[in-house]
Amino acid sequence: MIVVKFGGTSVGDAEAIERAASIVRGRLPGRPVIVVSAMGGATNALLALAEQASRGQLIGAARAVEALRERHLNAVTALVPDAQAATELSGELGAMFDELARLAEAISVLGFLTPRSLDTIAAYGEILSSHLVTAAFRARDIPAELVDARRVMITDDHFCKAEPDADRIAEAARAHLQPHLREGRVPIMGGFIGATPDGITTTLGRGGSDYSASLVGAALQADVIEIWTDVDGMLTADPRVVPDARLIERIRFDEASELASFGAKVLHPSTIAPAVRRGIPVYIYNSRRPEGKGTLITSDAPRRPVSAIAAKSATTVVKLRSTRMLLASGFMKTVFEIFERHRTSVDVIATSEVSLSVTLDDPSNLDELLGDLTPLGDVSVERERGIVSIVGAGLSDNGVALARAFGALGDLRVHMASLSATGINLTLVVDGEHVGPAMQRLHDAFFGEGAT
Numbered sequence: 001m002i003v004v005k006f007g008g009t010s011v012g013d014a015e016a017i018e019r020a021a022s023i024v025r026g027r028l029p030g031r032p033v034i035v036v037s038a039m040g041g042a043t044n045a046l047l048a049l050a051e052q053a054s055r056g057q058l059i060g061a062a063r064a065v066e067a068l069r070e071r072h073l074n075a076v077t078a079l080v081p082d083a084q085a086a087t088e089l090s091g092e093l094g095a096m097f098d099e100l101a102r103l104a105e106a107i108s109v110l111g112f113l114t115p116r117s118l119d120t121i122a123a124y125g126e127i128l129s130s131h132l133v134t135a136a137f138r139a140r141d142i143p144a145e146l147v148d149a150r151r152v153m154i155t156d157d158h159f160c161k162a163e164p165d166a167d168r169i170a171e172a173a174r175a176h177l178q179p180h181l182r183e184g185r186v187p188i189m190g191g192f193i194g195a196t197p198d199g200i201t202t203t204l205g206r207g208g209s210d211y212s213a214s215l216v217g218a219a220l221q222a223d224v225i226e227i228w229t230d231v232d233g234m235l236t237a238d239p240r241v242v243p244d245a246r247l248i249e250r251i252r253f254d255e256a257s258e259l260a261s262f263g264a265k266v267l268h269p270s271t272i273a274p275a276v277r278r279g280i281p282v283y284i285y286n287s288r289r290p291e292g293k294g295t296l297i298t299s300d301a302p303r304r305p306v307s308a309i310a311a312k313s314a315t316t317v318v319k320l321r322s323t324r325m326l327l328a329s330g331f332m333k334t335v336f337e338i339f340e341r342h343r344t345s346v347d348v349i350a351t352s353e354v355s356l357s358v359t360l361d362d363p364s365n366l367d368e369l370l371g372d373l374t375p376l377g378d379v380s381v382e383r384e385r386g387i388v389s390i391v392g393a394g395l396s397d398n399g400v401a402l403a404r405a406f407g408a409l410g411d412l413r414v415h416m417a418s419l420s421a422t423g424i425n426l427t428l429v430v431d432g433e434h435v436g437p438a439m440q441r442l443h444d445a446f447f448g449e450g451a452t
C-alpha cells in the first residue's frame with residue numbers, strides 16, 4: 001500500500017480537490033490511504049478566531065466562522081453534483097460550523113483559552129476537509145471511505161504538540177484502515193489531528209499532517225509515502241525567497257530532516273523519523289504539476305557538498321554567562337534540564353568556557369524558563385533574530401565551503417555560528433531582517449552561475 005498526503009494548498013479549493021482526485025485515480029493500483037490537511041489557511045483562521053473569542057471579540061470570531069462556512073459550502077456546490085449527496089454533506093458540515101460557533105461563544109464567555117480547547121477548535125480544519133474530500137472523491141468514482149483520524153492517531157495529552165503512540169497507532173491502523181484496503185476501498189483521514197486513548201482531541205503541532213502520513217505509512221509498512229504540495233519538491237532554497245531555487249531530485253533522509261528542522265516548511269521535521277526507521281522512501285510532488293519528477297527522500301541518495309539553504313525568522317536567542325561553568329561538570333546538564341522541564345527545544349547551541357547561547361524556535365514558555373535560568377548566571381534575551389542554515393554532506397570536508405559561506409554573507413552580521421560535528425549543517429544566526437538577503441547570497445554562492 002501507499003500513503004498519499006495532500007497539504008492545505010492541494011485541497012485549498014474545488015479546483016485543487018479535482019486535481020487531487022485525478023492524482024488519486026492514477027494511484028488506485030497502489031492501494032492508497034489518503035491523508036488530507038485543512039483547506040489552505042483554515043488552521044490559521046481557526047486559531048485566530050479562537051484567540052479573538054477569548055478576548056471577548058465574539059462578533060469578529062463569528063464572522064470568521066461564517067467565512068469558513070461559506071468557503072467550505074461553496075466547495076461542496078462545486079464538487080458534489082448529485083443534489084441529494086450535496087444536501088446531505090452541506091447539512092453535515094453546517095452542523096459542524098454551528099458547533100464551532102457555539103464553541104467560540106463558550107470561549108468568549110470564559111475569557112480564556114486552554115491548549116486543549118485550542119486543539120478542539122484547530123481540529124475542525126481537518127475534520128471538515130476530510131469530509132469534503134471524501135464526498136468529492138466519491139462523486140468522481142473513487143471508492144472513498146472516511147476514517148476519523150482520532151480513532152487511528154492515538155497520542156498523549158500534550159495538547160498542541162501531542163506525542164503519537166506508535167504501537168497504538170499501528171494497532172488502530174490495522175483495525176480501521178486495513179479492512180478498507182482489503183475491500184478495495186480508499187480510506188481518507190485528516191492529518192494533524194489525533195486523540196488521547198480516552199478520545200480527547202489533540203493535534204501534532206503545526207504542519208503535522210506530514211507526520212500523520214509518515215506514522216500511518218510506518219504503521220502499515222507502506223511501500224512509499226507521497227507528500228503532495230504546491231512546489232516541485234524539495235528545492236535548494238525556499239522559492240518564495242529565492243525565485244531561482246532548483247529542484248533536488250534525490251536527497252538523503254538526514255539532510256532532508258535537517259532542512260525541515262531549519263525551516264524548509266515543505267516537510268514537517270518529524271516526518272522523516274518513522275519513515276527512516278522502516279526504510280520507507282518519501283516523495284514530495286507538486287499537485288499542480290503531477291507529471292514532475294518530484295524529490296525522492298531516501299537513505300541512498302548521492303552525497304553533495306551542499307544540498308540546500310534553509311532559513312527561519314522570528315528566532316529568540318537566550319544567552320547565559322556564568323563563571324560557574326568553568327571546569328564545572330554537570331553545569332550543562334542543569335541548564336538543559338531546565339529547558340526540558342519547560343518543554344522548550346533549542347535549535348542552535350554555541351558555547352565558550354563561560355557562556356552558553358541557544359536559539360529557541362518557540363518562546364512561549366520564555367518567562368518561566370528565564371525565571372529558572374537566572375539563578376545560574378547573567379541571562380539576556382535577543383529577539384527578532386533569524387537562522388540561516390546550509391545543509392550538505394561535504395560542508396566540513398575542507399575549508400572551501402565554509403570560506404565561501406562566510407565570504408558570501410559579506411557585511412551581514414553573524415551573531416552565532418554552529419557547525420555540526422557530522423559536517424552536515426552550518427547554521428548562522430543573523431538579524432531577523434537579514435534572513436532573506438542572507439539566504440539569497442548563500443544560494444548565489446553555492447548554486448548561482450559559476451558556482452561549482
Ligand SMILES: Nc1ncnc2c1ncn2[C@@H]1O[C@H](COP(=O)(O)OP(=O)(O)O)[C@@H](O)[C@H]1O
Pocket residue numbers: 006007008009010037040207228229230231233234235236237238239240259263264265266267308309
Ligand atoms: N527548500 C524548500 N523547498 C521547497 N519548498 C520550500 C522550501 N523551503 C520552504 N518552502 C516552502 O514550503 C511551502 C510548502 O509548504 P506548506 O505551505 O506547508 O505546504 P502544504 O500546505 O502543501 O503542506 C512552499 O510553498 C515553499 O514556499
Ligand SMILES: N[C@@H](CC(=O)OP(=O)(O)O)C(=O)O
Pocket residue numbers: 006007008009037038040043044125191192205206207208209210
Ligand atoms: N493544517 C495544519 C496541518 C498541516 O500539516 O497543514 P499543511 O499540510 O497545509 O502544512 C496546519 O496548518 O498546521
